[in-house]
Amino acid sequence: MIHLFQPFTQRNVTLRNRIVISPMCQYSSVDGFSSDWHLVHLGSRAVGGAGLVLLEAAAVTPVGRITPDDLGIWQDEHVPGLRRITDFIRTQGGASGIQLAHAGRKASHANTWKGGQTLTPAEGGWTTVGPSAIAFSDDYPTPQALDKAGIEQVVEDFRQGARRAVEAGFEVIELHAAHGYLLHEFMSPLSNERTDAYGGSFENRVRLLLEVVAATRAEMPDDRPLWVRISATDWTEGGWTGDDSVRLARLLQDAGVDLLDCSTAANVPKADIPVGPGYQVQFAEQVRRETGLPTGAVGLITDAQQAEEIVASGQADVVLLGRESLRDPYFPLHAAHELGVDVKWPVQYERAQPKR
Template sequence: MSALFSPIELRGLSLPNRIMVAPMCQYSAVNGEATDWHFTHINSLALSGAAMFCIEATGVEAIGRITPGCLGLWNEACEAALKPIIASVRKHSNTAIAIQLAHAGRKASSQRPWEGGQLIPPDEGGWQPEAPSAVPHKQDEAPPRALDLPGLARVRDAFVAAAKRAMRLGLDAVELHCAHGYLLHQFLSPISNQRTDQYGGSLQNRMRFPLEVFEAIRAAVPPEKPVGIKVSATDWVEGGWDLSQTIELTKELKQRGVDWIDVSSGGVSPKQKIPLGPGYQVPLAKAIKAETGVTTIAVGLITQAKQAEEIIASGKADMVALARGMLYDPRWGWHAAAELGGHVSAPPPYWRAAPAEQKELFGNTRFGVR
């Protein structure tokens, strides 16, 4: 039996396999509202064969968007725009749907990647980013505004409000974005957090705000629904956030009921030196799982079925999440199941797609034409 296609339980959510479509920014929203592009993108990858699809990093405030085109969930219009997309997925797919809630912090107000990705000044259509400290991401950028205590409360409440909207939409799970140099990661890393109050300095202080946000979201989500978190396990910069600190954070999150750790890395500094290669972040997930026992999701240049199978079968991680691989092959889960002897679900109009030697790919189904 394939390990990749074995079931897993995340709190009250039962998944038939260990594959997740990773949250991928599309930079195609209007005023935070999902568009027809999101309808196409989400519905397509909901048929990938993955047990769970995670909606892209979704801003909990307008000023928390990375770019003007980023998805949001901070008001009724944002919520309403996602509703028909979710309804369509539910009609045609059995995949679980999660959403990644995010705040970009000092990396907000940026151009879309294909437009250069640089900071947009307020007088050119951007806005004033906020962060733990008035320290810019790049030396030549204008500094962000340091969040005061009322600002921290506002951001925390915005995460809670977005989580409640996600629950009204009937989503199955929430992932808190605490990675890639965005706001909550900025609090964790001494590179970006130079505060001198109770939210800066020591490891306990730097973890304080991300843990407060997690606790608030966990309290807002029904107890049977899972809440996970995405972390950058290391900044890949000397003196920055690292694996040992991530393990300590995971232990704190475990006490607060975290359901998974989605293990990525980097993003907080342009000085990072990342050793890219197939599965380069898997050892980070393996170490966190070994030290804490928390369910981990491995990400990063996982593209081959046998590669994913080995990660799960060897116990290096409990699940895998694919991003670029899914864009390149929107039926990645089907092809992995065919290669590994697993089964996936598909809508009846697609049952005839199974190769002759893989008639059981979609389970015990028959497709006859009279």
Template sequence: MKLFDPLELRGVRLRNRIAVSPMCEYSAVEGVPQTWHLVHLGSRAVGGAGLVIAEATAVEAIGRISPADTGIWNDAQAIAWSSIVDFVATQGAVPGIQLAHAGRKASTEIPWVGHGRVDPADGGWTPVAPSALAYSPDYPTPDALDDEGIAVVIDAFRMAARRAVDCGFRVIEVHAAHGYLLHQFLSPLSNHRTDAWGGSFGNRIRLARAVVAAVRSVIPENLPLLVRISATDWVDGGWDLEQSIALSGLLKGDGADLIDVSSGGLSPDQKIALGPGYQVPFAAQIRREAGIATGAVGLITEPTQAEAVIERGEADLVLLARELLRDPYWPRRAARELGAVINVPQQYGRAW
């Protein structure tokens, strides 16, 4: 059962190859995680996952997707995260966090409330981006970042990473996917700059590399750094797998330890070929050609399917999202189906 083999990343040992993918809960208050987050993340740690990654957490206030997103740009937020981290760790899972900046996809509604922009009069703000191009007509038009603003973003990631380590997080992930700020710089569809931050491939990847280097510089050598990327925009002329492979190899040299491979989110014109494990081939090719560990995510739902991804060497880690919303104890069910022996909390021992 390869799925239940431990995974070593630098000085951190995951008890298995199952990770909770970061999933926004839209339930924070002024960026502060609430009891909901303790129960949400804690239950998946009890459920047996090896790595529990907290949702896309904003590195500055204007980097939130919505006003209800979590943050880690101040001490009050960090204090609230600490108790959640402690509980996750006591259950044998490794606590991780995804550091994020939404860029032009910021200042939008909570999904179950509505869609599109939240105006400043209603608690929103003017977002920032590489270029003054809105994601879609019902999203806010961002301000294009200048050099000073870009420096602020890099420092915000650096400071957020430092706070995350102080909270006790043992894995840090940089969010450079799903059409958020770092991805916006990567893709020629959203980056129309003509300065040193746009145009050529080397210029478009400059911010992502600078953020990874900044985060790596402030986290301990023994802690792993993950980077989530969208392997393709699913739009002609956009970011694609070939560029993702090249970027991943460079990020390895910058101190990244694993590429968390997703796709899409940059353009409403995307045409995604959905199907079980539809993103796994991207993770496999990046792993093979860039020579870096990868995580696979996307419609991975069955234990035998997840086992095959690891057994075939297509990825080093599988990340589950919606399936773990449906069943927080999926890892325990997978262990039964695959014949693996795993530890069970003493409080639940009578059920096993």
């Protein structure tokens, strides 16, 4: 049995296989609106056979954008364009998901092909926020520390983003609590020096994430899964650790989270990261083994046999592909052929299906 192509069911949503398109920023939006680029880019991955297509980080508030070109979900007017995408993905047999995000202290930058620099107000930039007034690096502005009212607004922004995601037809919602963005900033002692109910102890530092989870879950039908992406380690002494991730996973299970998507790093500019094929899979395996919570593995997963081994060995329940899916939008179809699995190709492409 090839495990990679076994269906995966959570609540009332069944993925046709264990291959998930990881959220990848396209920096191709104006005022947060999706465009024809998003429809074609994401639609091609559904045509290519992915079980779940996760849309890129969608900002729940304009100040939560990484760049002015980020996808958004902070106003009802964003919903029809997103609905167009979910409708198409569904016609191709795939499921659709969206990642709700707030960039925190790493917001207000130009996108990578426009230089990546911090934007001044004259360049369209804005004031960034975080748990504490600590800049990400010398090249980043110092954020304003959120007060209680600001924290409550963040929770409400995520709540409204979840409501819109449901209206847009997404079957899975993922909360972005990784890569040094706002929710991760609160979780890590490297970026959170608060002395109130949202800082200090582990329980206080994860409080905002749990409040966002509760608000999001309240807006979702019971039959749709909620995922959370975390950086399972900061790879830095004194920061967030794999054991912290296990501890958090148990709390998230109780809060109604269905899967933990285990990435790592990006909360500090310099970390000793042992980058290599599947280097983050160990954290998905640890969480799954110690808590029973389903996990997703991501990071330099680039070939069919590697992906199959991760799922078959029980290291993770799904694999998330990023750059490899950019190189090959039809990776699932090609992987099925390589692994000797018969899968249905789009009827328009059947004449090109390789024979075994």
